[in-house]
Amino acid sequence: MHQNKLKTxxxxxxxxNGGKKGxxxxxxxxxxxxxxxxxxxxxxxxxxxxxYQNEKTASHVIPLFQSIDSPFYERMDLTDPNQVTxxxxxxxxxxxxxxxxxxxxxxxxxxxxxxxxxxxEVSLDGFVQSMVISVYSLTDIVKRTFKMMxxxxxxxxxxxxxxxxxVVKNYNVMGVAKAALESSVRYLAAxxxxxxxxxxxxxxxxxxxxxxxxIGGFDSLYEYTSQHSPLKHNASLEEIANSSLFLLSNLSSGxxxxxxxxxxxxxxxxxxxx
Numbered sequence: 714m715h716q717n718k719l720k721t722x723x724x725x726x727x728x729x730n731g732g733k734k735g736x737x738x739x740x741x742x743x744x745x746x747x748x749x750x751x752x753x754x755x756x757x758x759x760x761x762x763x764x765y766q767n768e769k770t771a772s773h774v775i776p777l778f779q780s781i782d783s784p785f786y787e788r789m790d791l792t793d794p795n796q797v798t799x800x801x802x803x804x805x806x807x808x809x810x811x812x813x814x815x816x817x818x819x820x821x822x823x824x825x826x827x828x829x830x831x832x833x834e835v836s837l838d839g840f841v842q843s844m845v846i847s848v849y850s851l852t853d854i855v856k857r858t859f860k861m862m863x864x865x866x867x868x869x870x871x872x873x874x875x876x877x878x879x880v881v882k883n884y885n886v887m888g889v890a891k892a893a894l895e896s897s898v899r900y901l902a903a904x905x906x907x908x909x910x911x912x913x914x915x916x917x918x919x920x921x922x923x924x925x926x927x928i929g930g931f932d933s934l935y936e937y938t939s940q941h942s943p944l945k946h947n948a949s950l951e952e953i954a955n956s957s958l959f960l961l962s963n964l965s966s967g968x969x970x971x972x973x974x975x976x977x978x979x980x981x982x983x984x985x986x987x
Contacts, residue, residue: 730754730757730758730759730813730814730958730961730962731757731758731759732758732759732760733754733758733759733760733813733814733961734759734760734761734762734808734811734812734813734814735754735759735760735761735762735812735813735814735815735816735961736761736762736763736764736804736812736814736815736816736854736858737750737751737754737761737762737763737815737816737818738763738764738789738791738815738816738817738818738819738850738854739764739816739817739818739819739820739872740763740765740774740777740778740818741766741770741773741774742770742773742774742777743773743777744950745818746818746872746917746920746950746953746954747816747818747872748774748777749950749951749953749954750816750818750870750953750954750957750958751763751777751781751816752781752954753951753954753955753957753958754814754816754957754958754961755781755782757958757962759813759814760784760808761781761783762783762784762785762786762804762807762808763778763783763785763786763787764786764787764788764789764791764800765786765787765788765789766788766789766790767788767790768788771788774786784807785803785804785807785808787800787803787804788800791819791846791850791853791854792845792846792850794853797853797854797857798857801854801857801858805861808861810860810861811861811865812858812861812862812865812867813862813865813866813867813868814867814868814869814870814961815854815855815858815862815867815868815869815870816870816871816957816961817850817851817854817869817870817871817872818871818872819846819847819850819851820846820847820872820887820890820891821842821843821846821847822839822840822841822842822843822844822845822846822847822886822890823835823839823842823843823885823886823887824836824838824839827839827885827886828883828884828885828886828887829883829885829930830883830885831885832885832886832888832889835885835886839886840886840889843886843887843889843890844890844893847887847890847891847893847894848890848893848894848897851869851871851894851897851901852897852901855869855901855905855912859905859908859910862908862910863908863909863910864908864909865909865910866909866911866963866966867909867910867911868910868911868912868913868960868961868962868965869901869905869910869911869912869913870912870913870914870915870957870960870961871894871898871912871913871914871915872914872915872916872917873891873894873895873914873915873916873972874887874888874891874916874917875916875918875974875976875979875980876888876891877891877892877894877895877916877972878892878980881934882930882934883930883931883934894914895914895972898912898913898914898970898971898972899970902969902970903970906969911965911966911968911969912969912970913960913965913968913969913970913971913972913973914971914972914973915953915956915957915960915972915973915975916972916973916974916975916976916980917948917953917975917976918938918942918947918948918974918975918976918977918979918980919931919934919935919938919939919947919976919979920947920948920950920953935947938976938979941979941982942976942977942978942979942982943977943978943979943981943982944977944978945977946977947976947977947979948975948976948977952975953975956973956975960973
């Protein structure tokens with residue numbers, strides 16, 4: 714009997730996200746961290762809904778969504794409250810009012826040139842937009858969807874970066890926004906715990922994405938962190954996706970309000986890129 718129970722448990726764990734329904738926000742192209750996470754979740758049997766920002770990105774991302782048989786993908790600008798309301802109502806109908814996870818991989822807002830030079834040169838508009846897009850968008854989506862996740866041992870995951878904790882050259886206002894995002898994770902985790910909903914942040918190391926290309930001196934930063942991390946490489950998309958799968962599954966049921974680093978250990982080193 715004991716062996717049969719263990720076998721059943723192993724079989725259940727083989728597909729740790731099988732049958733779960735989730736929403737992934739922020740896939741920009743096939744090189745996005747959000748897409749790597751989505752593919753990993755799909756491999757485990759998750760049913761995933763997506764948004765895309767505008768028609769310009771549609772041609773890049775819709776074929777990706779179709780490749781994993783996504784049942785739902787809609788244009789949704791997270792700064793447009795009416796559009797968000799409309800799309801989430803459609804999502805509620807698609808998933809019969811049930812949602813098991815959210816991946817929030819949304820960041821942006823700085824104006825051209827504000828991710829180089831000095832942080833204090835940031836414009837008011839660039840600062841506000843960085844906070845709205847990178848931070849408030851998570852809070853807004855959670856506020857609108859938590860009833861769909863209530864009592865389902867649901868998990869919410871957002872993406873941060875080491876620049877939230879230490880000064881990273883040229884990261885500037887995005888470092889400030891990521892610090893606010895990590896603080897929001899803690900407050901949201903406190904708010905939602907009673908509803909059996911967990912909220913965590915994953916902090917990948919230096920990864921080559923479209924968003925990262927806007928950071929001044931990024932190639933130099935990428936090489937530096939690769940050479941100086943304890944594992945002597947930057948975390949791969951596969952490693953990041955595997956860690957995300959853990960945080961979005963029931964295997965991490967005791968973890969909430971945390972920022973988990975997946976950066977080949979770089980964040981434990983006492984020096985930063987110069």
